[in-house]
Structures are given as structure tokens and as C-alpha cells.
């Protein structure tokens with residue numbers, strides 16, 4: 001059985017380490033989880049060969065490898081959830097417990113002492129892991145997350161029950177004793193770590209999907225929605241209007257003479273202007289409003305439940321704020337202005353594209369003078 005666990009651990013470790021090679025930099029923790037599975041496989045292998053290798057290997061080295069596996073597993077989850085700062089305490093605990101274990105072993109202390117040290121290290125490291133998992137917001141809790149949590153808590157319960165059995169039962173006089181809780185713990189831990197690695201792979205896949213979705217729907221420069229995401233969001237808004245809910249306005253904003261900024265100060269300055277324009281727009285709208293970058297220096301703002309008069313006030317506010325606050329580029333103020341066109345969805349509009357087209361025509365009117373707003 002230990003041999004099966006070792007082979008499964010090796011296979012899992014190899015898969016995770018191979019996945020790490022092509023993982024985007026925002027998905028972390030694969031390296032640690034891969035090595036955790038390998039360390040666990042080595043520990044299982046040493047235990048499997050306990051009748052053929054010196055006791056110092058099958059007991060001492062196997063246990064130290066197990067501590068390394070537990071620590072790397074907790075560290076992998078910590079990095080996955082962006083808590084790399086926990087590496088020191090995690091490995092510190094594993095190292096301290098390894099030293100204590102070695103001393104206990106060298107002193108020839110009874111089996112109880114070793115079981116308590118193992119239980120202690122597992123409870124602390126997996127306690128940290130459980131805490132990290134429970135901190136995740138509902139939106140980030142997928143199937144992989146759920147399986148990891150269940151297995152982590154199960155391992156903690158099994159280890160505690162075994163420590164209790166070793167403290168109370170004279171039957172449990174060896175780590176390989178046939179005491180039911182000892183067997184449950186042995187089998188449980190062997191396969192739990194393997195399945196935990198599998199659950200981690202599931203969590204990584206869920207994260208990949210999230211990363212791809214973000215890439216597909218987010219403008220990488222400003223962090224706003226890109227054109228596709230904006231159009232989708234507004235198509236949903238339009239469908240609500242067709243179901244009889246309140247109407248919406250859409251505004252299209254275009255920076256004036258933006259090419260001149262690029263030409264005079266360089267593309268990086270142009271990018272900086274786009275970023276600060278995006279944050280200015282966000283400062284002028286409410287949480288339910290939708291804003292996206294739909295072209296090079298063209299932005300669109302969806303204003304659900306807003307009348308044309310209120311919409312005009314909002315875009316005037318944006319225009320004035322932009323004109324009044326220059327962008328800081330390497331200590332130099334860069335003056336910018338924006339022209340904005342607005343349109344409100346009417347009963348006759350059968351699609352969002354029609355409303356957007358009218359806002360574009362209003363923008364054309366505003367562009368005649370620049371630093372202006374217009375509605376259609």
C-alpha cells in the first residue's frame with residue numbers, strides 16, 4: 001500500500017511540476033505542491049522498504065521527508081492564495097519539529113513522543129492551510145478548494161484521533177500497529193496527500209479559467225472592461241429595458257488631440273494619460289455604472305437608470321474634472337481635454353448598438369469644438 005502511495009505521489013508531483021513550466025506567473029504554488037508530492041512519495045517509499053533499509057532511513061528520514069511534504073504542501077497553498085510571506089513560519093515549524101523528532105529518536109524515546117511531534121506539526125501546518133482556505137471569498141471557492149478543505153480537516157482529525165489512541169491505548173505500541181485508528185490514519189494520510197495534490201490541480205485549473213476570462217474581458221492598460229466585455233454588459237442592460245425595467249444612457253468619450261501627446265512626449269506618456277483618464281472617469285460614476293475602453297483613446301460609459309438630463313450632468317462633471325486636473329508625467333503637468341457624446345435608450349431602439357451609434361454621432365458633434373459634450 002505504501003508503494004502504491006509512493007507511485008501515485010511521484011506521478012502527481014511530476015504532473016504538477018510539468019504544469020508549473022507553462023503556468024502564468026499569476027498562478028503560484030505549483031512548484032511547492034509538486035515537490036511536496038515528491039517528498040511525500042519518498043517518505044512512503046522509505047516506509048514501504050522498512051524491512052530492507054536501515055531503521056534510521058525508514059523512520060528518521062521518512063518522517064523528516066513527511067514534515068517537508070506537509071510544509072511544502074501548506075506553502076504551496078499559501079503561495080496560491082498570495083501569502084508567500086508565510087514561508088518562513090511554515091518551514092520554521094517543520095524544521096523545529098524535525099529537530100525535536102531527531103532528538104527524541106536519538107534519545108530512544110517511546111513511540112508516543114514521536115506521534116505527538118508528528119501530530120503537532122500536522123495540526124499547526126494544516127491549521128494554517130485551513131485558515132488560508134477559509135479566508136477565500138465565496139467567488140473563489142471552487143470544487144478544488146472544497147476537496148482541499150475536506151481532506152485537510154480530515155487529516156487533522158485522523159492525526160488527532162491517532163494521537164489520542166496512542167495516549168490511551170496500550171495496543172498502539174508501534175506506528176504500524178493494527179489498531180483501527182492507526183490503520184485509518186495510515187491509509188487516510190497516504191491517499192489524502194495524493195488526492196490533495198489532485199484537488200490542487202483542480203483549483204489551479206479553476207484559476208486558469210479565471211485568468212483567461214480576465215484576459216479576454218479586461219483592458220490590460222487601464223484595468224477597465226474591454227470592448228467585448230462592455231458590449232456584453234450593455235447588451236444585458238438593454239435586455240432589461242426590453243423586459244420593462246428602467247432605461248439607461250450611454251456615453252462615448254474620446255480624448256482630444258491625443259496623437260499630439262504621443263508624438264510630443266512618447267507612447268509611455270500617452271499610456272499614462274489613458275490610465276489617469278480611466279481613473280478619473282471611475283471617480284465620477286457610481287458602482288452600478290459600467291465603463292470600458294472600447295478603442296485606442298475611446299471610452300464608453302453605461303449609466304443604468306439615468307435620465308438624459310442626469311446623464312448630461314455626469315458627462316459634464318467628467319469633462320470639467322479632466323480639463324481641470326492635468327496628468328502628471330515625470331513631474332510635468334500634461335493638460336488634456338475630452339469630448340463626450342451621450343444618448344439615452346428609447347423605446348424604438350431594438351439593440352444596444354443603435355444607442356451606441358447615436359452616442360457616437362453626439363460625440364462627432366462635440367468633437368466639432370472639442371472639450372465639449374453633446375447629446376442625441
Ligand SMILES: Nc1nc2c(ncn2[C@@H]2O[C@H](COP(=O)(O)OP(=O)(O)OP(=O)(O)O)[C@@H](O)[C@H]2O)c(=O)[nH]1
Pocket residue numbers: 221254255256257258259260262266267268269270271274295296297367
Ligand atoms: N499611447 C497610446 N496611444 C494609443 C493607444 N491606442 C491608440 N493610440 C493612439 O491614439 C492616437 C489617436 O489619434 P487620432 O485618432 O488622430 O485622435 P486624436 O489625436 O485624439 O484627435 P481627435 O480625436 O480628433 O481630437 C493615435 O496616435 C494612436 O496611435 C494606446 O494604447 N496607447
